[in-house]
Amino acid sequence: MKKTLCLICLFLLLFTWGCQWLEASLPQNQDENESETEPRDNQTESGELSVHVLDVGQGDSILIALPGNRCMLIDAGNVSNGKDIVSYIASLGYTKIEYLVATHPHADHIGGMQTVVDSFDIGQVYMPRVSTNTQIFENLLLAIKQKGLTITAAGAGVNILEEEGLSLHMVAPKSAKYSSMNNYSAVVYIRYGSKAFLLMGDAETVSEHEMPGDMRADVVKVGHHGSNSASSTEFITRTQASFAVISVGKGNSYDHPAASVIATWQDGGTTVYRTDVNGTVVFTCDGKNLSVKTQK
Numbered sequence: 001m002k003k004t005l006c007l008i009c010l011f012l013l014l015f016t017w018g019c020q021w022l023e024a025s026l027p028q029n030q031d032e033n034e035s036e037t038e039p040r041d042n043q044t045e046s047g048e049l050s051v052h053v054l055d056v057g058q059g060d061s062i063l064i065a066l067p068g069n070r071c072m073l074i075d076a077g078n079v080s081n082g083k084d085i086v087s088y089i090a091s092l093g094y095t096k097i098e099y100l101v102a103t104h105p106h107a108d109h110i111g112g113m114q115t116v117v118d119s120f121d122i123g124q125v126y127m128p129r130v131s132t133n134t135q136i137f138e139n140l141l142l143a144i145k146q147k148g149l150t151i152t153a154a155g156a157g158v159n160i161l162e163e164e165g166l167s168l169h170m171v172a173p174k175s176a177k178y179s180s181m182n183n184y185s186a187v188v189y190i191r192y193g194s195k196a197f198l199l200m201g202d203a204e205t206v207s208e209h210e211m212p213g214d215m216r217a218d219v220v221k222v223g224h225h226g227s228n229s230a231s232s233t234e235f236i237t238r239t240q241a242s243f244a245v246i247s248v249g250k251g252n253s254y255d256h257p258a259a260s261v262i263a264t265w266q267d268g269g270t271t272v273y274r275t276d277v278n279g280t281v282v283f284t285c286d287g288k289n290l291s292v293k294t295q296k
């Protein structure tokens with residue numbers, strides 16, 4: 001009991017309150033000197049954004065390579081995935097993760113994040129205001145504390161980045177309390193030029209219903225590993241997605257993904273990829289065109 005209380009206190013202490021919350025909700029000003037500096041080496045082709053849905057088995061980890069040599073990581077799989085995720089990000093030439101999002105505190109999303117925090121320079125950390133008493137969660141909080149980082153609350157309306165032609169913001173969680181931990185998931189919406197990506201974490205139908213009416217996205221990272229607790233028909237229709245990708249482990253004990261969920265996405269005209277079949281799936285976008293590459 002005492003340990004749980006300590007953990008909650010640590011969690012609350014790491015949150016940035018007041019001003020930081022406000023800053024996170026306002027568009028970020030671009031560095032005035034940015035246009036005068038020499039262009040840096042981009043990991044993606046100049047002006048491209050790519051979304052890498054990593055094959056981490058039964059879990060989630062998504063790397064977003066942003067124009068201008070920046071990157072964002074949403075989730076870091078299980079503990080056993082940490083080293084491989086670090087290697088993947090390093091192999092793309094990154095030494096810093098500008099935006100790190102832990103969608104919610106389940107082990108299949110934050111397991112490898114301690115290793116990630118220990119391995120890179122980290123910019124802003126986003127987490128929903130919900131805690132758990134697992135050792136994995138505690139280890140992550142300690143790693144964040146030891147690095148001198150603070151946590152910005154994830155939630156609907158939080159602007160992560162806003163600049164010409166590119167915006168990253170959150171559309172969930174909207175409520176303060178949910179009965180399922182999955183619905184606390186930070187859901188990230190990325191718009192780049194005329195294309196949009198919606199990255200659902202483990203958000204289920206309760207959260208889907210709370211999202212704005214217009215949820216159109218070219219690519220959706222399907223909520224909760226393709227479980228039928230997410231992906232309501234009504235929501236799928238609203239996304240009008242061309243591509244859906246499910247992050248899921250082969251032969252997992254949850255029977256994810258649900259056949260009915262895959263069928264509903266496909267009935268809507270969406271092409272479905274899944275990491276247990278396709279391996280890591282990479283979407284590359286120049287703001288107008290979108291291409292998909294699968295590992296398998």
Ligand SMILES: [Zn+2]
Pocket residue numbers: 059060106108109202224225
């Ligand atoms: Zn999960």
